[in-house]
Amino acid sequence: MPKLSPADQAFVADLRAFIAENLDPDLRAVVAAGGHPTKAQLKAWEHGLATRNWLVYTWSAEHGGPGLTPLQQFLFDQTIAEMHAPSNNGLAIKMAGPVIREFGNPEQKAQHLPGILQGTVNWCQGYSEPGAGSDLAAVATRAEADGNDYIVNGQKIWTSYAHWADWMFMLVRTSQEAKRQSGITFLLVDMRTPGITVRPIVASDGHHGFNEVFFDNVRVPQSNRIGEEGKGWTYAKFLLSNERLGVVSLPGIRHALARAEAAVTRPLADGSRLIDDVDFTNRLVDLKVRLRALEGWVKQSLDELLEGGKPGPEVSMVKIRGTELNQDLAEFTMDALAYDALPYDFEQAASVARDIAPTPDFGTTVTAGYLYRRAFTILGGSTEVQKNIVSKAILGL
């Protein structure tokens, strides 16, 4: 990292002061442990960020954002991570927002962008469908025109935080064509519309983040369609690269590394520390080197994104490595905890609160993290699908 300019130093100082003043200690503790904050905690935090216009920290001034430089955006992420504040919710600011801004009509922009800027509206993403997995083009949820509306029938799955969402951006099929990518339409749907049912999916760590969303004759105004009918795949693809980079979550990885470091430096009963055990040392070094490579690669990909508008297929490899590193850090920390990683309270999706032999602070969500991070190499396009993409798009195989 080069020396910061005075302006950038001032930016970081300002941000640090803001976080120190506004971050609820409970929320900080949850984030530091890698756990799941509550909706109320997140909304309070987002409300504060919005007062400084930092919620949409990646947006240019032209689009109503703070117009941070790429370096400042990087510093923002880094500072947020260092101080254990939650990362800004990408569903609204990196997905719904940009697609509405790029492809929405003036009315749609006027309706939705203010809520995103101010963090008053929660979004969810309706892409995946049962049985389709990483094959996103296999959209079966139908939308049939009926006057000025569409009637939507079908089912979405793996919908993160649908139970918190006010709006969903979703893919529907408006016609059957030979090429499956055709005939897909991109809609914005108010989650309070009659006919929508949200059913929780409990993950293997016990946490409820995912949902199934059922659409039973749901009436959606055609004015909620983004762009042209049948061109939805184009808009969806625009977001896919963002999503892949989003899954990588460097702040999350840095938190995970902090927990790993804590796990191997805590003194054991006999005063020894795992950091003096070469078995763990070697693994820690390899993880740190992988993080260095990943950070450099993410930075290159973001540069491309800024220069060329969209990242190339290399982002698939970044997604693979980022998600693997995140998994391996959780596994490493779990290994360091040994027996302390085993007691588990499924209903809390966290370690058991133990009185006789308390689990160390940083350890309470390590096992949950190990369990739920298995999804990282599956969602947003599985590792296997990413490799197929690279093989075709870069290697020409």
Add this chain to the structure above:
Amino acid sequence: MPKLSPADQAFVADLRAFIAENLDPDLRAVVAAGGHPTKAQLKAWEHGLATRNWLVYTWSAEHGGPGLTPLQQFLFDQTIAEMHAPSNNGLAIKMAGPVIREFGNPEQKAQHLPGILQGTVNWCQGYSEPGAGSDLAAVATRAEADGNDYIVNGQKIWTSYAHWADWMFMLVRTSQEAKRQSGITFLLVDMRTPGITVRPIVASDGHHGFNEVFFDNVRVPQSNRIGEEGKGWTYAKFLLSNERLGVVSLPGIRHALARAEAAVTRPLADGSRLIDDVDFTNRLVDLKVRLRALEGWVKQSLDELLEGGKPGPEVSMVKIRGTELNQDLAEFTMDALAYDALPYDFEQAASVARDIAPTPDFGTTVTAGYLYRRAFTILGGSTEVQKNIVSKAILGL
């Protein structure tokens, strides 16, 4: 290992005494270092073994062998390896011999088996062809009937020790059929027949073991055909499993482990030893555990071989793991040698004889071993082909 019976103890004692008396120290040194013995060294050793009928140590008494029990065969391999005698040449005793015995006619048996029993005739295997790789059924070398003879034209490649061989067993194509495995015929060919040219292939370590063999209107009596015309694939397949287990070479692996152990226990300049460096310790332990699993697996496969006549497709996995372990042991030892592994005399296929900073004894062929062992996961059916076989035959995919 259970306690040995008195008979088995006597067998081992007898064998050890024989080796101690008969094994040329130069040959012993080459084998211990994992190098390539000369033809003269090997023939002298085999001649000695034959006087005790131990050359064909896997043959039953009925077939003229010593009729050792499976345990005794195991002890034979183990003792040979421990005392750094060369392994018995499988080409004659595990391939040419059994196929002639199983499928040859009485004249062929009378002609060839005595030479194999006594080790007076060297054999080579003519399977692989240029451009065919692991696809053994892609036999293009033609044999056309002409009176009582076949006229053979074509080319074989990767023919181990063709330049030492008196006879070759080979696959030729006698007719074009829809199914490529049909129309293949199994021939025995005298290597002194006019029209045969052997061209050396120098391996990446500098050693000449492989050859290309060219057939230019080579006249082979039809009486040299094994079994029926067009049924050659059946006889060849009979040998494939043997070959796969053969490549595993537990004695070779045990030698390699002895070198690895020597490399990490030698004292360095400051008196330290790598065995006290957990980096190397951990790798050594993992290699030893892998050897334990491999030995158990080979033993099970041999038991199956003895019970059922031929091992199942599991032998493909044994081949994969055995060859990988052999490679990884060489790599480990090379890593332990560090700078000492680099000076290389290509013409000798061995380390440089250095005066100022001599390479340790066990280290002279370590680098050559690392280089030429790369072929182990390719020859005898590549690892990839073995995995395809297991996937189909065991997993049903």
Add this chain to the structure above:
Amino acid sequence: MAEPSELQMLRDSARRLAADCAPARWSSAGRTGRSDPARWARMIENGWLHAGLDEKLGGFGFGAAEAALIAQEAGRGLLAEPLLANYVALSLLVEAADTELGGQVAEAVREGRQKLAFAYAEPGARFAWEHPAAHVRREGNAAVLDGRKQVVLGVADADLIVTVARDEAGELVVLLVPAAAPGVEVQGFALVDGTGAGDIRFSGVRLQQEALLARGETARAAIERALDHGATLVCAGAVGAMRAAFEMTLDYVKNRVQFGEPIGRNQALQHRLVDLLRLIRESEILLAEAVAAMDGDRVERGLAVSAAKLHINAAARKVGQEAVQMHGAIGTTDEAAISHYFRALTAMGVLFGDAAHHRARFFALDRQLVAQDTRCPS
């Protein structure tokens, strides 16, 4: 080697009961760490607690092989009952206690009247056990025990706890502590795989003379053997669970269609499945060697057990992770059976020693062997 028919019968009975109980670990065993008494009764009925015992104690007489076989089927069926806890504690007790006490407890366990637990791990000690912080001091005729043990399998169900401490002379002792004794505090909980366990605090627990089962080198040897026994049974459970997870995954990839064909048509998956099968086969081979070595020489036993646990820990991780990955998103949910195998395999990699622990132990024993080895190649 053919299996004796008694063992075959036991295996069949175990597999039937396990299948009958499944799905057993769904949504965790709750927060008490206690197991289902009805299922335990069926295991008693089926004679499972005879396994591993000497014939004169009412056992079948096949030693470690029996218990390993049942543990393997329990792993395959994801049974959450404290079988391992009872096998290990009982065999340690029988080895260390006098014949009468051993016989009494064995009978009570076999008949389902009592349950046992074996408590060795201490807070912050990971897998170290030779220098426990728990200690006993003499007070008149009684011995008074203080200390803590953590993540003790089956302790919330247990009537008797076999545990480890040091005495005033610093010697290791093996103790038999009634769970109901004053000063014994147990916090029960479920582990990540849904099995029951708990932490224990001993606060001035007064024990009579007969509670001292072994002391000094005898205690050390008995504990080491018990830990090897435990590790072997965890290996057996892992082998059963890996086989089941593998079969389930194989079945899934044959039936799950994506991009127009079963995902099992993807060669990249095929090759990875072959790697998993290979890991499982090696696990089976090393497990069999560990079981066979259980009654042998200490060094050979330790090498075989640590080799098996070392390999099987890694295999269990890999098989669990890959099985989930190949199932895709559904594999990460609680409603998918595979996620329960994944959680079970996660726990098995830790219980009775992680890879680092067994690697270090294997190495130490291997060096002893190398040092002893007088057979010089010619």
Add this chain to the structure above:
Amino acid sequence: MAEPSELQMLRDSARRLAADCAPARWSSAGRTGRSDPARWARMIENGWLHAGLDEKLGGFGFGAAEAALIAQEAGRGLLAEPLLANYVALSLLVEAADTELGGQVAEAVREGRQKLAFAYAEPGARFAWEHPAAHVRREGNAAVLDGRKQVVLGVADADLIVTVARDEAGELVVLLVPAAAPGVEVQGFALVDGTGAGDIRFSGVRLQQEALLARGETARAAIERALDHGATLVCAGAVGAMRAAFEMTLDYVKNRVQFGEPIGRNQALQHRLVDLLRLIRESEILLAEAVAAMDGDRVERGLAVSAAKLHINAAARKVGQEAVQMHGAIGTTDEAAISHYFRALTAMGVLFGDAAHHRARFFALDRQLVAQDTRCPS
């Protein structure tokens, strides 16, 4: 970041010359360890020995980036010439010697009148260098050097040897030794990758005062930097060689037909090729960071260089092995170009530190950083 046009020109020239020279390492460079003078002359002509030098010494002024760029192209083209030896020795000499001597030698090297070598490794010492066995003692005005160095790159070609010893006070010293001085014995040989190297014995070599280039902490810092420089250049060469080997392999799998289709249609190979590409991309990223850190703070430099070397050693191994495997049997023969890349990548994993060495060093530096780090998260 756009490359300055001078660097682009250098890269183009380097790639052309390398292509022109190839195949360069076929069947090993022979047994003398000496390189081809005609090819060296062409490198001099192309200005390659200006690379990495300060402008006032006749260099282009782009520092480590220039030499790394040429090393990368030399790796891509498998050039066997002692570029690395001269870059490292010259920059160490320029840093440690007085301006006049530095300038003279730099000019002689640039013009092809002299060649250098840097000798640090000692028999049996692996990668340790802070406590050399080689030593100097005073005799009147002269210093007398005794000791051995091994596997010194380019030494059979060298006129001047920059080496490391300790003095009578036990302090590290950097010395400049004429290869022709009485008492200097060199055994030249080829390495496994066909490049030239050699062992040296110094027996009572008498050196004048100006031969002592640096001493004590100054020497230590200069040597450490030289070793980082060497490691970085090896990384650069490996990146070039990996890229070439990868492209060659990709080309091969697209054209090689087996079982009726190009082997590149096999998804298992495709996924492995993606893994290789990933390793290479990470190598490129870490290399760039190491190059950028060459003129920075010691700890940051060490971390960046050791991270790069650690990763690239493993990547070089993997890429080399997989490239051979995917080529099949032909890849194991001397006549196949890929086998030469394989041998080059084998050597690169050892030169200037193996993975174990750099892992330990990274860890030590990382702990320094953690200890220094006063930035506490809030």
